[in-house]
Amino acid sequence: MTDTDPEALADRVRSGDLRLHELEAHADHDTAATARRLLLKDETDADLETVGAYAFDAEAADSAIENMIGAAQIPMGVVGPVSIDGGAAEGAYHLPLATTEGALLASVNRGLSVIESAGGAAARVTKTGMTRAPVFRVDGVVEAAETVEWVGKNLETLREAAESTTSHGELLDVEPYVVGDSVFLRFAYDTKDAMGMNMATIATGEACNVVEAETPASLVALSGNLCSDKKPAAINAVEGRGRSVTADVVIPGEIVEERLHTTADAIAEANTRKNLIGSAKAGSLGFNAHAANVVGAAFLATGQDEAQVVEGANTITTMDARPNEEGSSDLYASVSLASLEVGTVGGGTKLPTQSEALDVLGLRGGGDPAGSNADALAEVIAVGALAGELSLLAALASRHLASAHEDLGR
Template identity: 55%
Template sequence: MDRVLLEKLKKGDVSFHEVGHMLDAGAAIELRRTAVSEITGTELKHISNFSFDAEDVTKHNIENMIGAVQVPLGVAGPLQVKGEYANGNYYIPLATTEGALVASADRGCSVISASGGANVRIFGDVMTRAPVFRAKDVIGAKNLVEWVSGHFQRLKERAEGTTRFGELLSVEPFVAGRSVYLRFAYDTKDAMGMNMVTIATDAAVDLVLEENDVDLVALSGNMCTDKKPAAINVIMGRGKTVSADVIIEKEIIMEKLHTTPEKMAEVNYRKNLLGSARAGSLGFNAHAANIAAAMFIACGQDPAHVVEASNAITTMEPADDGLYCSVTLPSLAVGTVGGGTRIGTQQECLNMLGVAGAGNPPGTNARKLAEIIAAAILAGELSLIGALAARHLSNAHAALGR
């Protein structure tokens, strides 16, 4: 190791970023890690262990890399899914440090599979980016809205000129005084698509500025809405809008969940629906974010999009001497190409589900993944509501999650 360069790094004469231009990826990682270890007085013996391609991830996924953080990976299932893209039994990879979560999901998978599987359907598939413009006044704002309405095809051509697969589906205007937000919505096929739609929208913005007397304030004006709780994603959708349901016989509920359909329906009503409404929540569910986060981490998704995945609505109601259960996710942002999906460990998890890489035709793998995640979230909801109805939650956490 170059001790002279190490001392410069520790003193700040050379930045962590600059080291990446001086050394190959492995040497730069080791030098940064040694500097951090010596500066902070911390022995960093665990984060140095990883098996993925450091050269690749430092080009595409991370800056100033010093190592990797390991998250335990469990599996739940098999989970029977009856979707338009996912059809079969799947073993669900869950990366988490929360004890009892995998066991709970596994129990939910067992309930669903014993009931013949979860029906899953996708009702919407759009990724959005919403720049904000400043007009001179509301007259200028109205002029821009009318211009967009009359020039959609030109905006579409400009945006799609930046991508092989992306397709601009709509541009929806929203106005606040002289501020105009244009919510561009795209089909991004197998990519989650945030980078794709950002680049495409930037190109379309140039056309807006060329032909309108307005100024661009920001390429994202928070009407997208990306990685933040927002009613617009619940109402209009973002990513995949997907629903999963199952009817569970009373005998299965009593045998596997040790409660009754009536108790589960009441827990869901008073907790997920009334309780969430009283709290002003955008998510009307028990713990959709738990399963989404664990699958996102395992499968190379952007964990920040869990905030949008948590906009889920869980319903339970008596049906056919049993219980009808559903979960609807209006804004599930997932993909099977790009981002963290190319990293070795995450690729293996995607391969477990049969969704790694681009689908044929394009878009089918990402939709298959969305259907599997929706069914897994339904499994998580069933298990937790069952535990609450049977008053088993604290016992499970005492045994498995301490």
């Protein structure tokens, strides 16, 4: 029986007849969310009118959140268009970005405009592989070696087990790591157009059953943190995770001077001293100015897992002054994002607002061939990050950063 009165539903929670997470079993999703807002208003005096003014059916968010009360509305803007010569992204793209940081989109848009004036950027996904790394217990190094040897000889057996759980994912490789009586197996998957974390987890669980049955190893945890998901990790910087993607552009020296009010040499020096030397001294895993800004804003706009911005920020920015025939220098600029985890199907991409943002990119849903839409999204985000790096470094090199924020009232 469905209750259509949110106040009556709230009363049942107050009396202990229902628990907060059980409301959707007794009412439609919107009524359940309204009942929770009533309860919170009574207990906290918070006015949740704006939180409750969302524009989609709450049932659409059922797979994305529990105990829903409404929606957090973040301003969304757009930058571009910019021309991209990509392995999957080809043509002119607008990039939707959702953020609360004033001046960010203005800065990225300036960078994209300069890139467009230079003829556009190139971008390529250089490696693909969503990872999950379970940890097993063994008696000692002898059993560890036995387990590693078996895994090396039976990759096809593990592939068959893992791929039996998915119609799309493909097991690419299993890399073993031994630490005393712990054995880690880092499974890597091609998850096509899905970001694929859930797919990789389920598939790896099935493969672990085979490892336990055929070796001395006993599974301790399906994730042993060598994956490494949602944490800063050198292994992701070196081996990659999700998609490794690079974007670059050569900007003629006259455009650098006219549009960015500085020189290629000044930008290259700022990048070396700030992004490379400064980051090294800080012990940073990312050697960039603010790649996380664009990655995070793009993730929120297009329905990616926002916690994986920590891996997306694992970016190296390079800037190089290249002598030209006019006696000055052109600017070569690149960003390399080692572990950008994105998808165009599943998860938050199904939410209405995020689906519309993917429509702006022309990348909603599965691509043809499979995986091409997610590749293209990674390449567009990389070009956006490149524009952000270019604009910020130019502002620093020309000493215009503070005045730009002042002019925009931020």
